[in-house]
Amino acid sequence: MEILMKPIGYIKSPYKEKGEAPRQSTLSGETTAVIEILEEYQEGIADIQEGEYGVILFYFHKSEGYKLMTLSRRNNQVMGVFSTRSPNRPNGIGLSTVRFVKREGNRLFFEGVDMLDNTPVLDIKPYIDPAAVAD
Amino acid sequence: MEILMKPIGYIKSPYKEKGEAPRQSTLSGETTAVIEILEEYQEGIADIQEGEYGVILFYFHKSEGYKLMTLSRRNNQVMGVFSTRSPNRPNGIGLSTVRFVKREGNRLFFEGVDMLDNTPVLDIKPYIDPAAVAD
Numbered sequence: 001m002e003i004l005m006k007p008i009g010y011i012k013s014p015y016k017e018k019g020e021a022p023r024q025s026t027l028s029g030e031t032t033a034v035i036e037i038l039e040e041y042q043e044g045i046a047d048i049q050e051g052e053y054g055v056i057l058f059y060f061h062k063s064e065g066y067k068l069m070t071l072s073r074r075n076n077q078v079m080g081v082f083s084t085r086s087p088n089r090p091n092g093i094g095l096s097t098v099r100f101v102k103r104e105g106n107r108l109f110f111e112g113v114d115m116l117d118n119t120p121v122l123d124i125k126p127y128i129d130p131a132a133v134a135d
Numbered sequence: 136m137e138i139l140m141k142p143i144g145y146i147k148s149p150y151k152e153k154g155e156a157p158r159q160s161t162l163s164g165e166t167t168a169v170i171e172i173l174e175e176y177q178e179g180i181a182d183i184q185e186g187e188y189g190v191i192l193f194y195f196h197k198s199e200g201y202k203l204m205t206l207s208r209r210n211n212q213v214m215g216v217f218s219t220r221s222p223n224r225p226n227g228i229g230l231s232t233v234r235f236v237k238r239e240g241n242r243l244f245f246e247g248v249d250m251l252d253n254t255p256v257l258d259i260k261p262y263i264d265p266a267a268v269a270d
């Protein structure tokens with residue numbers, strides 16, 4: 001079974017090369033970046049509000065191949081890849097929780113960037129705090 | 136640009152048809168389900184611990200096509216798809232936060248199931264609470 005995906009847009013990020021981006025989006029502070037949504041999908045972001053949190057799913061376009069056991073940068077141990085956020089994973093999907101600060105036409109400005117410039121965006125989802133929902 | 140993905144495993148769920156699954160994984164309480172990881176990827180789950188939370192990314196295999204404006208089941212309003220968790224989205228990726236309760240070989244038992252039976256799994260990631268990291 002093969003599943004085909006297409007970018008819905010691309011990230012414009014200040015980080016141009018591997019090693020420049022922070023380890024996690026929450027470590028990037030108030031650095032802002034932009035998602036440029038392709039015109040055909042622009043209507044889908046119409047209800048994203050300024051100040052709101054969201055989840056961006058993206059494609060690790062600079063990663064080649066994967067390792068099932070890999071060094072976790074969180075605890076400096078070699079771990080199974082599915083316990084890590086390594087970019088070298090069987091399907092190269094990245095996930096970042098970000099805060100949207102502005103929407104201008106097809107451009108979504110956000111804080112919490114840990115993606116490289118020109119990263120293809122696969123999806124955007126509302127952030128739902130599991131603890132809050134369970135309450 | 137086209138991106139090709141392959142399942143790393145499949146969900147065995149008590150929900151067989153659309154409409155049976157709860158709206159969100161956190162609403163499914165203690166119902167358990169299983170991820171059966173394909174043998175070639177099994178090493179990657181070696182460090183997933185019982186009791187730990189994780190994020191499952193999966194493919195909405197029963198969804199056909201997408202709508203950019205869609206009814207949000209969260210607030211019963213028509214909204215841009217990227218403000219909803221609709222299964223009818225440009226790339227059919229679903230995201231659920233779950234709690235792993237047991238690991239047996241290639242089988243991961245979890246609570247928080249909102250996926251249909253035989254759903255293809257694309258990725259598993261550690262759950263990282265953004266608020267906790269920011270502290």
